[in-house]
Amino acid sequence: MSQVLYLVRHCQATGQEPDAPLTEIGKQQAIVLADRLSKVPVERIISSPFTRACQSITPLSERLGLTVEVDERLIERVLSSVPLDNWRKRLAETFVDLDLSFEGGESSRTAMTRGVSVVRQAMQETANSIIIVTHGNLMALILKYFNEQVGYAEWENLQNPDVYTVRFSREGTSVEQMVQCSSPP
Numbered sequence: 001m002s003q004v005l006y007l008v009r010h011c012q013a014t015g016q017e018p019d020a021p022l023t024e025i026g027k028q029q030a031i032v033l034a035d036r037l038s039k040v041p042v043e044r045i046i047s048s049p050f051t052r053a054c055q056s057i058t059p060l061s062e063r064l065g066l067t068v069e070v071d072e073r074l075i076e077r078v079l080s081s082v083p084l085d086n087w088r089k090r091l092a093e094t095f096v097d098l099d100l101s102f103e104g105g106e107s108s109r110t111a112m113t114r115g116v117s118v119v120r121q122a123m124q125e126t127a128n129s130i131i132i133v134t135h136g137n138l139m140a141l142i143l144k145y146f147n148e149q150v151g152y153a154e155w156e157n158l159q160n161p162d163v164y165t166v167r168f169s170r171e172g173t174s175v176e177q178m179v180q181c182s183s184p185p
Contacts, residue, residue: 005129005131009163010022020052029160033161034060040129042129044066045066050135054070074133076137080103098112111141112142115134136155139162
């Protein structure tokens, strides 16, 4: 028997704050996301508590009649609590050195472990398939855990929203991009 994780990056938002809502484009993307994902069998939906993540999956949860479970472990990774010069370069370094951390921030390994713990727990509790909604950096780190080839370039190419499937079977684990919903209908 195989299990499937649909890992979703939230739709376009007005900002990075925890309570930043979706933009008008983001709201349209959420509808497109619901259209595309309503065709897959889903047993559970788990989301970051950030407003943009919950709003991204609400149209689908309403369509499927599923409650969105909120999990604090799915919040975005904090790279640093202080502004970093050339933060993109610094972020790239953390995809190579998973234990590198900056003032007030999480290492990639710490954030990855946090995100993967949600996946592992949910897959143990769920028979077939789940959707997890999170943020770009944490999503890339979760994907990296299941496919070590994922790195900074893959993070940089993520769109709002992207959906990746992670399939778990006796033969192993596979990761692939399922759909991009960044363009409204």
